[in-house]
Amino acid sequence: MKNLELDLGERSYPILISRELVGNSALWLKYIAGRQVCIVTNETIAPLYLDNFKALLGEKEICEVILPDGEAFKTLATLQQIFDTLLENNHNRGTTLIALGGGVVGDMCGFAAACYQRGVQFIQVPTTLLSMVDSSVGGKTGVNHPLGKNMIGAFHQPNCVLADLSMLETLPDREFSAGMAEVIKYGLICDAPFFKWLEDNIAGLMRRDGGLLEEAVYQSCLNKARVVAEDEREGGRRAILNLGHTFGHAIETAEGYGNWLHGEAVSAGMVLALALSVELGWLDESVLLRGKQLLQMAGLPVAPPENMNVDQFLQLMGRDKKVLDGRLRLVLLKGLGVSVVSSDAPENTIAHVLRVAGVRA
């Protein structure tokens, strides 16, 4: 068991990381204050984990929402299903929502919790690697819009995060790899020793060795918790968690949500961000090569899709939430583990890097 705390004053909460954690309800039932509970999950996860989870909730008054599976359903329209169920079951402000699923379920359940009766409590039970190391931590919640990723949302922190590593046993390989992109991100942006540790242990991690996985999830959450504790609402430093995401979100939007997984798009996006850092003379090319190699060993794409063109990339990137006064702000590296948020990259340099990566003019 490896636990940590995200320190946000009165909104602080624990992140519990262990195998067989969910079954040990004595460890977490105390984070559900009231009598009413609504479990939000999806049609893939429900047959695997829902009944077991419900059985652990004792005397609680439980309702459930089973969403359709997929990034394409991370929409305002899908949220309605959660609000309908809550109202039909007379849930009041004392209810607790439980996100049982990956980042899509977590982002939607969290946003529903932020909105329902102007805000109720929720807990995160992440079931994918990506959601254990990233999306369940930090309180970013929301949904996509056809014109842009995560464009509608709110900051709303959970009461606790329960990362039960045994749930990863049923996760498909492609989804596991997608989660590794965000793990590798922490090494690149702020933790060079962790990056080196990942290089040394990538084979065992991809075999899903239990001890290595626990360490990777713990170190990832520790890094994310430190950044979020410093800047909960992304006024500044938190933006480093967006490495590769301006490129990646453009890919996800252009390709239709779900064709490229979020982690895959972030992987290709991080390679572009590193290549741009090299092009600007800020980063040694060896870091780009090491980053690329590690991502490839994790089974991830390192080049953008062939069917996008440079103008389309730049147009979609122009809608990024970090844009300030009409200028793109990108997360770039000045060394391994040293990240900056900068508007200094000229558009023609970005376009050049995209073309060199194979994107059509």
Ligand SMILES: NC(=O)c1ccc[n+]([C@@H]2O[C@H](COP(=O)([O-])OP(=O)(O)OC[C@H]3O[C@@H](n4cnc5c(N)ncnc54)[C@H](O)[C@@H]3O)[C@@H](O)[C@H]2O)c1
């Ligand atoms: N809020 C944040 O800070 C944050 C951070 C990173 C990513 N995100 C968001 O998270 C989403 C991606 O999350 P994700 O990668 O978890 O994808 P996901 O939620 O779509 O889950 C991936 C797939 O795995 C299935 N699945 C989940 N758990 C499983 C299990 N234990 N066994 C078998 N199948 C399982 C799901 O049903 C789905 O088909 C994106 O929408 C992204 O924008 C948010």
Ligand SMILES: O=C(O)C(=O)C[C@@H](O)[C@H](O)[C@H](O)COP(=O)(O)O
């Ligand atoms: O928690 C954060 O902050 C992040 O940026 C984490 C990212 O991995 C995540 O994909 C996030 O949802 C992106 O946020 P957005 O504000 O760019 O939509």
Ligand SMILES: [Zn+2]
């Ligand atoms: Zn991400």
